[in-house]
Amino acid sequence: MNRAALTIALALIASVSAEKVQTPVPIGVALAQTSNTALLGQEQVIGARLAEKHINAHGGIGGTPIKLVFQDAAGDENSAINAFQNLITKSNVVGIVGPTLSQQAFAADPIAERARVPVLGPSNTAKGIPQIGDYVARVSAPIAVVAPNAVRQAMKLDPKIKKAAVLYAQNDAFSVSETEAFQKAAKDQGISVATVQKFQTTDTDFTTQVTAVLNADVDLVILSGLAADGGNLVKQLRQLGYKGLIVGGNGLNTSNIFPVCQKYCDGVIIAQAYSPAQPSAANQLFVKEYRAQYKKDPPQFAAQAYAGVQVMTDALRVLDRKKKLAQWDLDELRAALNKQILAGKYNTPLGELRFDKEGEILQKDFYVAQIRMKDAKTGTFVFLK
Amino acid sequence: MGDFLGQYGFLIVTMVQAGLLGLSLYFPLQAGQLSLASPGFYAVGGYVAAILLTNPAFAGWRDALGNGMFPLTWLAAALICGVLGLIVGVPALRLRGIYLALATIAFIEILRVISLNLSITGGAIGIFGIPQAFGFQDRWQYIWLFGPLLILTLLFARQLERSRVGRAFRAIREDELAADAMGVPPTHYKVLAFVIGAVLAGLVGAMSAPFLNTWNAKQGTFDASIAILAFVLIGGSRNIWGPVVGGALLTAVPELLRFLADWRLVINGLVLVVASLYLPQGIVGALGGVRRPPPPRRPPSVPVVVEAPGGGS
Numbered sequence: 001m002n003r004a005a006l007t008i009a010l011a012l013i014a015s016v017s018a019e020k021v022q023t024p025v026p027i028g029v030a031l032a033q034t035s036n037t038a039l040l041g042q043e044q045v046i047g048a049r050l051a052e053k054h055i056n057a058h059g060g061i062g063g064t065p066i067k068l069v070f071q072d073a074a075g076d077e078n079s080a081i082n083a084f085q086n087l088i089t090k091s092n093v094v095g096i097v098g099p100t101l102s103q104q105a106f107a108a109d110p111i112a113e114r115a116r117v118p119v120l121g122p123s124n125t126a127k128g129i130p131q132i133g134d135y136v137a138r139v140s141a142p143i144a145v146v147a148p149n150a151v152r153q154a155m156k157l158d159p160k161i162k163k164a165a166v167l168y169a170q171n172d173a174f175s176v177s178e179t180e181a182f183q184k185a186a187k188d189q190g191i192s193v194a195t196v197q198k199f200q201t202t203d204t205d206f207t208t209q210v211t212a213v214l215n216a217d218v219d220l221v222i223l224s225g226l227a228a229d230g231g232n233l234v235k236q237l238r239q240l241g242y243k244g245l246i247v248g249g250n251g252l253n254t255s256n257i258f259p260v261c262q263k264y265c266d267g268v269i270i271a272q273a274y275s276p277a278q279p280s281a282a283n284q285l286f287v288k289e290y291r292a293q294y295k296k297d298p299p300q301f302a303a304q305a306y307a308g309v310q311v312m313t314d315a316l317r318v319l320d321r322k323k324k325l326a327q328w329d330l331d332e333l334r335a336a337l338n339k340q341i342l343a344g345k346y347n348t349p350l351g352e353l354r355f356d357k358e359g360e361i362l363q364k365d366f367y368v369a370q371i372r373m374k375d376a377k378t379g380t381f382v383f384l385k
Numbered sequence: 386m387g388d389f390l391g392q393y394g395f396l397i398v399t400m401v402q403a404g405l406l407g408l409s410l411y412f413p414l415q416a417g418q419l420s421l422a423s424p425g426f427y428a429v430g431g432y433v434a435a436i437l438l439t440n441p442a443f444a445g446w447r448d449a450l451g452n453g454m455f456p457l458t459w460l461a462a463a464l465i466c467g468v469l470g471l472i473v474g475v476p477a478l479r480l481r482g483i484y485l486a487l488a489t490i491a492f493i494e495i496l497r498v499i500s501l502n503l504s505i506t507g508g509a510i511g512i513f514g515i516p517q518a519f520g521f522q523d524r525w526q527y528i529w530l531f532g533p534l535l536i537l538t539l540l541f542a543r544q545l546e547r548s549r550v551g552r553a554f555r556a557i558r559e560d561e562l563a564a565d566a567m568g569v570p571p572t573h574y575k576v577l578a579f580v581i582g583a584v585l586a587g588l589v590g591a592m593s594a595p596f597l598n599t600w601n602a603k604q605g606t607f608d609a610s611i612a613i614l615a616f617v618l619i620g621g622s623r624n625i626w627g628p629v630v631g632g633a634l635l636t637a638v639p640e641l642l643r644f645l646a647d648w649r650l651v652i653n654g655l656v657l658v659v660a661s662l663y664l665p666q667g668i669v670g671a672l673g674g675v676r677r678p679p680p681p682r683r684p685p686s687v688p689v690v691v692e693a694p695g696g697g698s
Contacts, residue, residue, distance in 0.1 A: 086643065
């Protein structure tokens with residue numbers, strides 16, 4: 001019974017998958033459009049949409065337009081798996097950009113891996129993502145690469161730094177990985193870590209942590225958290241009299257932090273995987289289009305999602321030159337696309353990108369910025385050389 | 386068919402899984418205990434399975450047992466959750482009603498913070514790369530695990546209701562003091578109901594870890610308790626089919642309405658509000674009410690005419 005059902009199902013799946021590639025070429029996008037992760041997901045959706053608009057306005061893939069198929073992956077594992085299943089079996093996408101969180105990637109990427117559909121993670125930064133399988137790659141640089149730059153920059157601004165306090169949001173996967181990288185970077189720079197304090201992304205009162213930092217008498221604070229909690233922590237550190245430098249992690253790399261810590265944000269050094277100041281033509285075009293529509297600088301999440309869609313399309317273009325996309329079998333194209341993604345070199349808003357053979361991103365440029373507040377509500381990230 | 390299973394297979398299994406989690410809350414509720422601890426035990430069960438299936442310390446066991454490792458994880462999860470349920474249940478069940486609910490929420494929070502801080506549970510990232518049970522390739526195949534578990538649980542629940550223990554549960558639910566006076570030891574049966582729920586939630590967790598490919602602290606949160614409580618309340622808390630129907634429905638609605646994009650959450654909210662307003666007995670309760678004749682009512686009070694002695698005024 002069990003085996004018979006399995007055989008029938010497999011036969012049916014096999015018969016279904018001899019399908020041709022649809023036009024316009026469907027590319028799946030599974031990001032957090034709802035839930036508490038939507039704050040990040042919405043920025044990514046904007047980035048992906050801009051990429052689609054830009055690509056189709058410039059002739060698509062050799063004349064064939066692309067079509068992004070959006071499925072809400074929310075903030076939980078179940079929704080991410082459901083979104084992936086929908087994209088793979090119902091929408092017959094050639095590849096998927098998503099999901100938003102690393103934990104979701106650990107749940108949903110194996111689904112794509114088994115179905116042999118290439119996945120590009122736009123914001124999955126945890127260790128072990130590209131190692132999920134052959135079909136999984138990411139355009140988001142792992143934190144271990146991004147974080148040390150900011151600490152190095154702090155040393156440049158104040159070479160006398162001896163002691164640091166490290167704070168991180170213990171319920172946020174990103175911050176936990178990032179703090180390890182930060183602590184290692186600090187030690188490599190000869191800075192001793194005087195105290196390590198934990199908090200939760202949902203906390204609003206940080207008196208305990210701030211008191212511990214002040215008692216440790218440090219001249220550098222390294223902070224890994226998200227916009228709301230990180231911003232409040234910066235504010236309370238300054239209010240209670242901390243004078244030294246503050247280094248913020250990648251989670252603070254968003255203008256959403258300005259209304260939270262207001263004038264106290266000033267001077268915070270931020271590690272960035274993306275900077276609007278990146279001089280390449282691809283980025284300046286993206287920044288221009290983003291500014292025209294949203295009247296502000298594009299955030300990192302939008303740029304990474306844009307890059308994800310762009311990488312997939314660039315790889316498809318190469319395949320299209322070999323044989324028109326509409327003539328490929330879907331399965332065949334998915335496999336070829338996966339190989340092509342890893343083989344290519346891309347000029348994206350993030351700068352020049354390549355992938356290693358596991359699917360890990362090799363990003364050329366990283367950035368460090370310092371926040372400068374104009375008034376209580378508006379500020380800018382000033383790119384530090 | 387293959388297409389259908391590919392697309393909805395995962396959803397169908399999650400519907401069954403939600404029903405099982407609803408049932409794990411239903412057992413304590415049968416004895417009148419409003420416990421929200423199910424997601425805690427679910428998370429523990431998942432962690433036990435995930436650790437046994439991925440931790441290098443158990444590599445020898447995995448090699449020796451092969452697929453036998455999976456039943457072992459279920460057994461281990463059930464055992465650990467049972468013992469944990471006993472340890473938590475004995476003190477917590479001295480509380481009643483809303484206070485018990487609060488204590489169980491505290492229990493979930495404690496578990497969550499512990500799992501975030503231990504290295505064996507992988508901290509905030511959790512455990513990933515969990516091997517697939519019996520080499521299952523597609524998500525729908527997990528119905529071969531969750532389906533039988535659901536049937537067994539329903540059979541167990543039916544037998545339990547008819548047994549002496551089930552009657553004791555109901556007696557305590559209706560009036561704890563009276564039950565105690567009749568010689569039913571309330572603590573004993575309340576802890577028993579709690580432990581049954583804990584073991585079931587742990588089992589579901591252990592089966593879910595390979596099903597989800599990964600396990601992390603987000604699995605057992607306060608949000609999950611409220612969701613599971615909603616399964617039971619919307620489905621109906623006085624019938625074994627209630628949690629099953631409620632869990633399946635509330636899991637399916639947002640997924641089947643995917644084509645509505647953001648509106649699907651609005652519809653989901655409407656279902657919750659309408660069901661709780663107009664079906665206070667839950668969906669199954671309301672359906673049962675249709676079929677069954679209305680309960681006998683007290684006869685309308687007829688004014689008793691008392692003949693005055695002497696024949697009137």
